[in-house]
Amino acid sequence: MDKEKIIQELKGHKKQPYLDYRLKRETEEFTNTLFYTLFDVNTPVEENLDLLEKQFTRLVDLACWDANKPCDKLWSKYVSKLPSILEKLNLDAEAILNCDPASLSMQEIYMAYPGFYAIAIYRLAHELYKEGFPLVPRLMTEYAHRQTGVDINPGAQIGKSFFIDHATGVVIGETAVIHDNVKVYQGVTLGALYVDKKLQKIKRHPTIMSNVTIYANATILGGETVVGENSVIGGNAWLTSSVPPNSTVFHTPEIKIKTADVE
Structure with missing residues (x-):
C-alpha cells in the first residue's frame, strides 16, 4: 500500500x-x-x-x-x-x-x-x-x-397557529406559503411538480390558505396550486391543481376483503 x-x-x-x-x-x-x-x-x-x-x-x-x-x-x-x-x-x-x-x-x-x-x-x-x-x-x-x-425548508412562509400532528414524513418546500390555522398530518408533502435548476427563482410549491386541514400522506404539488380556505384534503389525495374555498377532496381506494369460509 x-x-x-x-x-x-x-x-x-x-x-x-x-x-x-x-x-x-x-x-x-x-x-x-x-x-x-x-x-x-x-x-x-x-x-x-x-x-x-x-x-x-x-x-x-x-x-x-x-x-x-x-x-x-x-x-x-x-x-x-x-x-x-x-x-x-x-x-x-x-x-x-x-x-x-x-x-x-x-x-x-x-x-x-x-x-x-x-x-x-x-x-x-x-x-x-x-x-x-x-x-x-x-x-x-x-x-x-x-x-x-419533518423536513421544512427555512424559506417556506408559515402563518400563525400551525399544527403538525404525528409529524413523521412531512415535507414542506422552499416556496410553499401556508396561512393561519392550518393542520397537517404525517406524511404530507407540499412539493414541486418537478425538479429543474432553472426554476430556482420561481415559486414551485403550493399555497395553503387559512383554516385548511390536510390529512395523512396527501401530496399537493406546484407553485400555482392554491388550496382555498376552510378546505379539507383527505388522506392519500394527490393534487396538482387548485381547490376552491370550502372544498373537501378525498381519495377513494378500492378495498376488497375476502374472508375464509367457515364450516
Whole structure:
C-alpha cells in the first residue's frame, strides 16, 4: 500500500475549496442553546443571550465567506425578533393543545411533540433565511429534520397557529406559503411538480390558505396550486391543481376483503 499516493489522491478528489464541518457542528450547538433559552425555565436568559452572541459570531466567521455580504451586524437585528418568534411558537403550542385530544398539558407539547420542535426550529431559522445568512438556516432545519422526520425548508412562509400532528414524513418546500390555522398530518408533502435548476427563482410549491386541514400522506404539488380556505384534503389525495374555498377532496381506494369460509 502506497499511503502517500492514497493521501494525494484523496486530497485531489476533495473538490470543495472550503468545506468546514465545524460549521455544521457549531450550528447544532447554537440551535440547542437557542431552543433552551426560549423554553427551559432553568436556563438564564441574560447569560445565554451573551453565549448565543458568541456562538453566532463564530458562525459568521465560518459561514460568511463573501466579504461583499457582511453578516457581522445581523445578530442585533435577529435577537430583536426573538420575542415575536416566541409569541408565534406559543400560538403553535396552543393550537396543538386545542386540536389534539391526546395532548394532556402544555409541558407535554413543548417537550415531547416532534411537530412542535420542527416548527420551532423552522421559525428560528426562517428569520436568518430572510436576511440571506448563508447555509446556517438550512443546517438548523436539517438538524430538526434528522431528529423529527419533518423536513421544512427555512424559506417556506408559515402563518400563525400551525399544527403538525404525528409529524413523521412531512415535507414542506422552499416556496410553499401556508396561512393561519392550518393542520397537517404525517406524511404530507407540499412539493414541486418537478425538479429543474432553472426554476430556482420561481415559486414551485403550493399555497395553503387559512383554516385548511390536510390529512395523512396527501401530496399537493406546484407553485400555482392554491388550496382555498376552510378546505379539507383527505388522506392519500394527490393534487396538482387548485381547490376552491370550502372544498373537501378525498381519495377513494378500492378495498376488497375476502374472508375464509367457515364450516
